[in-house]
Amino acid sequence: xxxxxxxxxxxxxxxxxxxxxxxNYFVTVVAVSAGLNAILAVSLNLLMGYAGQISLxxxxxxxxxxxxxxxLTTKFAWNPWPAMVAGMILTGTIAFFMARPVLxxxxxxxxxxxxxxxxxxxxxxxxxxxxxxxxxxLGEIPTLSFFGWQVDTDLRWYIVIGSCMLLVxxxxxxxxxxxxxxxxxxxxxxxxxxxxxxxxxxATKTGVFxxxxxxxxxxxxxxxxxxxxxxxxxxxxxxxIELVTMVVLGGMASTYGAVFGAIVLTFLPELLVVxxxxxxxxxxAILMSxxxxxxxxxxxxxxNLLQRLTHRRSALPGEDPNEPA
Amino acid sequence: MWDQILQFLFxxxxxxxxxxxxxxxxxxxYNASDVVNFAQxxxxxxxxxxxxxxxxxxxxxxxxxxLLAVALTIVLGMSFQRFAIARARGASVVSTIIITxxxxxxxxxxxxxxxxxxxxxxxxxxxETPIQLGRATxxxxxxxxxxxxxxxxxxxxxxxxxxxxxxxxxxxSCNRTAAHLVGINVGLMMLIAYGLSAFxxxxxxxxxxxxxxxxxxAGVMLGLKGFSAAILGGxxxxxxxxxxxxxxxxxxxxxxxxxxxxxxxxxxFVVLLLVLFxxxxxxxxxxxxxxx
Amino acid sequence: xxxxxxxxxEKSFGGVTAISDxxxxxxxxxxxxxxxxxxxxxxxLFNMLSGIYKPDEGRxxxxxxxxxxxxxHQVAQLGVSRTFQNLQLFFNMSVLDNVMVGCHLRSHSGPLxxxxxxxxxxxxxxxxxxxxxxxxxxxxxDDLIGREASALPYGALKxxxxxxxxxxxxxxLMMDEPAAGLNDTETVELRALIRRxxxxxxxxxxxxxxxxxxxxxxxxxxxxxxGSRLAEGSPEQIRSDPKVIEAYLGGEVQYAV
Ligand SMILES: Nc1ncnc2c1ncn2[C@@H]1O[C@H](COP(=O)(O)OP(=O)(O)OP(=O)(O)O)[C@@H](O)[C@H]1O
Ligand SMILES: [Mg+2]
Numbered sequence: 001x002x003x004x005x006x007x008x009x010x011x012x013x014x015x016x017x018x019x020x021x022x023x024n025y026f027v028t029v030v031a032v033s034a035g036l037n038a039i040l041a042v043s044l045n046l047l048m049g050y051a052g053q054i055s056l057x058x059x060x061x062x063x064x065x066x067x068x069x070x071x072l073t074t075k076f077a078w079n080p081w082p083a084m085v086a087g088m089i090l091t092g093t094i095a096f097f098m099a100r101p102v103l104x105x106x107x108x109x110x111x112x113x114x115x116x117x118x119x120x121x122x123x124x125x126x127x128x129x130x131x132x133x134x135x136x137x138l139g140e141i142p143t144l145s146f147f148g149w150q151v152d153t154d155l156r157w158y159i160v161i162g163s164c165m166l167l168v169x170x171x172x173x174x175x176x177x178x179x180x181x182x183x184x185x186x187x188x189x190x191x192x193x194x195x196x197x198x199x200x201x202x203a204t205k206t207g208v209f210x211x212x213x214x215x216x217x218x219x220x221x222x223x224x225x226x227x228x229x230x231x232x233x234x235x236x237x238x239x240x241i242e243l244v245t246m247v248v249l250g251g252m253a254s255t256y257g258a259v260f261g262a263i264v265l266t267f268l269p270e271l272l273v274v275x276x277x278x279x280x281x282x283x284x285a286i287l288m289s290x291x292x293x294x295x296x297x298x299x300x301x302x303x304n305l306l307q308r309l310t311h312r313r314s315a316l317p318g319e320d321p322n323e324p325a
Numbered sequence: 326m327w328d329q330i331l332q333f334l335f336x337x338x339x340x341x342x343x344x345x346x347x348x349x350x351x352x353x354x355y356n357a358s359d360v361v362n363f364a365q366x367x368x369x370x371x372x373x374x375x376x377x378x379x380x381x382x383x384x385x386x387x388x389x390x391x392l393l394a395v396a397l398t399i400v401l402g403m404s405f406q407r408f409a410i411a412r413a414r415g416a417s418v419v420s421t422i423i424i425t426x427x428x429x430x431x432x433x434x435x436x437x438x439x440x441x442x443x444x445x446x447x448x449x450x451x452x453e454t455p456i457q458l459g460r461a462t463x464x465x466x467x468x469x470x471x472x473x474x475x476x477x478x479x480x481x482x483x484x485x486x487x488x489x490x491x492x493x494x495x496x497x498s499c500n501r502t503a504a505h506l507v508g509i510n511v512g513l514m515m516l517i518a519y520g521l522s523a524f525x526x527x528x529x530x531x532x533x534x535x536x537x538x539x540x541x542x543a544g545v546m547l548g549l550k551g552f553s554a555a556i557l558g559g560x561x562x563x564x565x566x567x568x569x570x571x572x573x574x575x576x577x578x579x580x581x582x583x584x585x586x587x588x589x590x591x592x593x594f595v596v597l598l599l600v601l602f603x604x605x606x607x608x609x610x611x612x613x614x615x616x617x
Numbered sequence: 618x619x620x621x622x623x624x625x626x627e628k629s630f631g632g633v634t635a636i637s638d639x640x641x642x643x644x645x646x647x648x649x650x651x652x653x654x655x656x657x658x659x660x661x662l663f664n665m666l667s668g669i670y671k672p673d674e675g676r677x678x679x680x681x682x683x684x685x686x687x688x689x690h691q692v693a694q695l696g697v698s699r700t701f702q703n704l705q706l707f708f709n710m711s712v713l714d715n716v717m718v719g720c721h722l723r724s725h726s727g728p729l730x731x732x733x734x735x736x737x738x739x740x741x742x743x744x745x746x747x748x749x750x751x752x753x754x755x756x757x758x759d760d761l762i763g764r765e766a767s768a769l770p771y772g773a774l775k776x777x778x779x780x781x782x783x784x785x786x787x788x789x790l791m792m793d794e795p796a797a798g799l800n801d802t803e804t805v806e807l808r809a810l811i812r813r814x815x816x817x818x819x820x821x822x823x824x825x826x827x828x829x830x831x832x833x834x835x836x837x838x839x840x841x842x843x844g845s846r847l848a849e850g851s852p853e854q855i856r857s858d859p860k861v862i863e864a865y866l867g868g869e870v871q872y873a874v
Contacts, residue, residue: 054419101602107418108361112556113601115549116594123591171732178731178738179724179745182710186718189707192617192669195689196699197785198722207728237549241426248423253709281434287427288409295416617660617669617701 003173006256010169014162018155028154030270032226035161036219037262039168041246042255043215048244049253050176051208052188053103054111057118058243061213063125063235064091065220070138070230071131080144084221088214095213099206118240125232137231144225157226164222165259168215172255184208185253249290251300260299328460333582334575335458339467339536341574342474343369346529347551348558348566349481350522356498356561357518360410360421364429365526366548372398372527373539374436377445387448395527401432402523403516411515429548436541449535470532477528478567481521485563494518546590553597559610568609573597620645620789620820621666626675628661628844635661636844639675643822643837645788648815650823650831652855653841654864659824660702662841663791666822667699668692679789694722698787700778702794702824708767712758715766715777716749719784723748752784753777756810772803776810783814790814791822796830808834832856840864 021027044058068087072078078086102113125132132138144151144160151160175181186194187201195201224230242265250261268286272279294301347365354362376394379385385393405428413424450469455462484491496504497514505511529547530539537543554573558565576596581589606612621643628636635658643649651659664670666677668689677684682695698719707715724745726738753759756776761769769777775795782790792811796804804827811834815821825831831838831852838855840847848858855861 048419101598105601105605108355108560109556109601109605109607111361111422112553113598116553116598119549120591120594120598123588127585127587127591174734175728175732178728178734178742179721179726180728180731182714182718183721185710185714186707189709190705192689193701193705193707193781194718195669196667196693196705197718197781198690198693199718200688200690211728244419245423245426248419252417252419277438278434280437281431284427284429284431284434288424288431289427291416291420291424291427292409292413295413295420297420617664617703617705 003177007166007170007173010256010259011166014166018158022155026267026270028158030267032154032157032161034263034266035158035165036223036226037243037246037266038165038259039161039219039222040216040243041250041258041262042165042168042172043212043219044243045247045250045253045255045258046172046175046184047208047212048247049251049258050181050188051184051205053205053209054107054114054244055209055212056111056115056237056240056244057121058114058212058216059235059237059239060118060121061091061095061216062220062223062239063121063230063232064094065217066224066230066235067125067132067138067220068217069221069224070141073142073225074138074140075131080142080221080225084218087221088217091217091220092210092214095210096206099209100202103202103205103209115237115240119237122232122236125235132232135232137229137233139229141224141228141230143228144222151225161222161226164218169255169259176255180204180207188253245287249287249297251297251303254297254300254303257297257299261297264298329582330579331459332461333578335461335463335467336582337575337578338571339470339533339574340578341571342470343529343533343547343570344550344554344574345567345570346474346477346525347547348554348570349478349563350525351551351555352558352561352563352566353481353518353525354522355555356563357494357515358406358410358498359418360425361418361552362522363422363425363548363552364405364432364544365522365551366544366546367429367432368398368402368523368526368544369530369547370436370539370541370544371401371432372523372530373447373534373543374440374445374530374541375527376531377447377534377539378440380447381445387450391531394531395524398523398527398530399520402519402526405523406515406519410519411512429544433541433544440541442541444538444540445534446538447531447534464536466532466535470536473528473532477525478564481525481563484521490517550593553594556607557597557600559607562607562609562611565607565609569607572608618645619643620680621822622676622678623666624676624678626662626665626677627673628658628665628670629673634844636665636672639841639844639846641839641846641849643789643820645820646815646818647836648811648821648823648834650825650835650838651841652825652828652831652838653847657841658844659841660793661844663699663793663822663824666692666791667697693785693787696786696788697791698782698785698789699791700775700782700793700795702797704774704778706766706774706778706781710766712753712761712764712766712769712777713746713749716752716781716784717745719752719781720745720748722785748784752780755783755813756780757806772799775799775803776807779810779814783819787819789820789822791824793824794826795823796825796827804830 017027017031040062047053047055065087068090069083072083072086073080105113126135151157183199183204186199187204191201246261246265247258249264250257269283272282275282290298347369350365354360372394375397376391379390379393380387409424409428413421449466451465453464455464485495493509494514494517496509497511501511550573554570555566557573558569573593577589577593580592600608619642623639623641626636626639653659665672668687679695679697684692707718724741726741730738753762756779758776758780761773796807799807808830811821835852838852839849840855840861842864847864848855848861
C-alpha cells in the first residue's frame with residue numbers, strides 16, 4: 001500500500017538526516033522548525049483540506065498552547081507536562097465554543113471570522129502585558145524532560161519533534177481512512193448528502209475543529225519549550241497565513257502534501273537569505289508562480305504528473321488528488 | 326464629553342473613509358472575478374509610496390506626483406490581473422487567495438527594496454491649519470479624505486449603474502460565458518475592474534498619507550481592515566462595503582477613545598464576529614441558500 | 618399500518634407557496650411515485666420529509682416516529698435515505714468511499730479508535746468495504762470500483778447516488794428524478810433496479826418526469842399541482858383522470874416507454 005510506503009519513507013528520512021548530516025544547521029535547527037510546522041500544517045489540513053473549512057486563524061491555537069505552557073511554567077512554576085495538558089484543555093475548550101457559531105459560516109465569511117479570531121487572540125497576547133509580557137514575550141521557559149532525560153540539545157529536540165511529527169502524520173493518515181475521516185471528506189463534498197447519510201455534520205465539524213486546535217496547542221507547547229521563548233510574533237496573522245500557504249502549497253487534502261508544504265516553506269526563506277534585500281520580493285514571486293503553475297499544490301501536482309507518466313489510473317488510496325474544478 | 330465624541334467621530338469617519346475605499350476595491354474585484362484580493366492593501370501602500378517618492382525624491386510638483394503615483398498603481402493593478410490572476414483561471418478559491426498573498430508579499434518586497442523600512446511623510450494638500458468645530462478640530466486633510474471618498478463612491482456607483490461599460494463589467498461577474506457570447510470583451514472588463522480597484526486603493530493611499538504617514542508594510546493592516554469592512558457590509562455588495570468601512574472606522578475610533586486604544590482593533594473584530602454570528606452574510610449581504 | 622404519513626403539510630418561500638395542505642400515506646413495500654409539473658413542489662416535499670426544510674405547518678410520521686423538528690441525520694437514523702435531483706455526490710472521494718460513507722450508520726467506530734487504527738476498527742473497515750462492494754454490485758457499478766467519483770460518466774453517477782443511499786440499508790428510499798439525463802437503455806436498467814430495490818423490501822418514494830417509467834414501475838401515484846394534491850391512485854386511475862390530463866399540458870401525456 002503506497003500510503004504505508006510513504007510513511008516508511010518519511011520515517012527513513014527523519015532518521016537518516018541527522019545520521020548523514022550531523023551538526024548541520026539545516027538539520028538540527030531548520031528541520032526542527034519544519035517538523036513543528038509540519039505538525040501544524042497536517043492539523044490544519046484535516047480541517048481545511050479534508051473537511052473543507054478554511055481557517056485563517058490557526059496560529060491562535062498554536063499561540064494559546066505556547067503561552068499557556070510559558071506562563072504556567074515560568075510564572076507559576078508548573079511542571080511542563082501538566083502545563084502542556086492545561087494548554088490543550090484551554091485551547092480545546094475555546095475551540096469548542098468557537099466552533100459552533102464560526103463553522104456555521106461559509107466561504108469568505110468563515111475565512112474572515114477565523115482571521116478575526118486569530119487577530120483578537122494576538123492582540124490580547126500583546127496587550128495583557130502583566131500575564132504575557134506583552135510585545136517582548138516571555139523567556140526562560142524550562143525545557144522538557146522525559147523521566148530525567150533532559151531535552152537540552154538541538155539533536156534531542158530533533159528527536160522529540162521528529163517523533164511527534166511522525167506520530168501526528170500517522171494518526172492523521174489513519175483517521176482520514178477511517179469512518180470518521182470519510183465523514184470529514186464527505187461533508188466537504190456535499191454537506192446535505194453527508195447529513196442524509198446519517199452524519200451529524202455540525203458535530204463532525206466541531207470535532208475536527210477542536211482536534212486541529214488540540215494538535216496546534218500541543219505544537220505550541222513544544223515550540224515554547226524548544227525555543228524557551230515565546231512572543232506574539234510567533235503566532236500572529238502572518239503565521240496563520242503561512243500555515244494556510246503550507247497546506248495549499250503542498251496540495252489540499254493530502255497529508256504528505258501538508259508535510260511537504262511545511263518543509264518547503266520553512267526552508268525557502270532560509271535559502272533565500274543569500275539574496276539579502278531581494279529576499280521578500282523573491283519569496284512573493286515564488287509563491288505566486290508556484291500557485292499559478294501548480295494550482296493543485298506542488299506535492300499533489302507532481303504526484304499527478306508522475307501518475308500520468310506511469311499511466312496509472314487510480315490515485316493513491318485515501319489521497320484524493322483533486323476535487324472537481 | 327460630547328466634544329470628545331465629535332472628535333472621535335471625525336477621526337472615525339476619516340479612517341472609515343479609507344477603509345471604505347479599500348473595501349470598495351475588494352468588492353469590485355470580488356464581483357468581477359470571485360477573487361478575494363489580499364493585495365488590495367498593497368495598492369494603497371504603492372500609491373502612497375510612489376507619491377512620496379515622486380514628490381520628495383524627484384521634486385515633481387505635488388499634484389503631478391499624485392497623479393503619476395495613481396497612474397502607476399493602476400498599471401500595477403492591471404498587470405497583476407493580466408500576468409497573475411488571468412493565468413490562474415480554474416485555480417480553486419484558496420489557491421487564488423494564496424496568489425494574491427504572494428502578490429502582496431512581492432509588492433511589499435519591492436517597496437522594501439526601493440524605499441527601505443523608513444516611515445515616510447507627505448505634505449498636507451492644503452495646509453495644516455486646524456478648523457474649529459465647537460471644541461473639536463478638523464484638519465483640512467480630513468476634509469480631503471472625506472470629500473474625495475464621497476466623490477469616488479458616487480462615481481463608482483454611477484459607473485456601475487448608469488454606464489454601458491460599468492454594466493458590462495457587472496455582466497461578466499454574473500455570467501462570464503454569457504457576457505462573452507453577447508460580445509463583451511471579458512478580458513478587458515477584468516482589466517478595468519482591477520484597474521479601478523487599484524485606482525481606489527491608490528487614491529485612498531495618497532489622500533490619507535499626509536495624516537497617517539506610510540511605510541512599506543502599511544498595506545497589511547489596511548488590507549485586513551478593508552476585507553473586514555467588505556465582509557461586514559456583505560461580500561460583493563459595493564455600497565455595503567462602503568457602509569461597512571465607515572462603520573468599522575467609527576467603531577474603532579470610538580473604542581480607541583472610550584475604551585482602550587490598545588484593544589481598538591480587537592474590538593473592531595469582536596463586533597465583526599458578532600455581526601457574522603447574527604447575520605452570516607454580513608449586514609447588507611443576501612443570504613444565499615443552496616438548493617438541493 | 619402505513620410507513621409514511623403526511624398530514625396537512627405546508628411550506629412557502631416568501632410569497633411562493635411550494636406545498637399547501639398536503640395529505641398522503643405510503644404503505645410499506647410499494648413503489649410510490651410523486652409526479653407533477655415543474656415547480657409543483659416535489660423536491661420541496663422531499664426536502665421536508667428528509668429534514669432539510671422545516672415545514673411551516675403539518676406533520677410527517679415515519680413508522681410511528683414524528684419527523685417534525687428532526688435534522689436530516691436523525692431522519693436518516695430512522696431508516697430514510699434519498700438521492701438528489703442535482704447530484705450531491707462526494708466528488709472529492711472515490712466511488713468506493715462514496716458508498717462507504719453510505720454505510721456510516723451501520724458502523725460505529727469513533728475518531729479516536731480510527732486514528733489509532735485499533736484491531737476492531739480494521740475489522741469494521743473490512744466489513745464496511747464489503748458492504749460497499751455489495752451496494753455497488755447491486756446497482757451494477759462493480760467495474761467502476763477503483764475510480765474517482767469525479768471521473769464517472771453521468772449515468773453512472775446517478776446510479777452511484779442510489780448505491781450510496783442503499784448502502785445505508787434504508788427502509789424508505791426517496792429518489793428525486795433518477796431518470797433525468799439518462800438515455801433509453803439506462804432508463805430501462807433503472808426501471809429494473811427500482812423493482813429490485815422494492816423486491817428487497819425497501820419502500821420507494823419516487824419523483825420522476827418520465828411518465829413511461831412512472832407508469833410501469835409504480836404501485837401508486839400522487840399527482841401534485843401547485844403544491845396541492847391533484848389526484849392519487851393506481852397508475853390506471855391516474856392515467857385516465859381528466860384532472861391529471863388537464864394539468865399535463867392539456868392532455869398531451871406521453872406514455873412511451
Ligand atoms: N429554497 C427555496 N427558496 C425559494 N423558493 C424555493 C426554494 N425551493 C423551492 N422553491 C420554490 O418552490 C416551488 C417548488 O419547487 P420545487 O423545486 O419543489 O419543484 P419541483 O416540483 O421539484 O420542480 P421540478 O420538477 O422542476 O424539479 C418553486 O416555485 C420553487 O421556485
Ligand atoms: Mg424537483
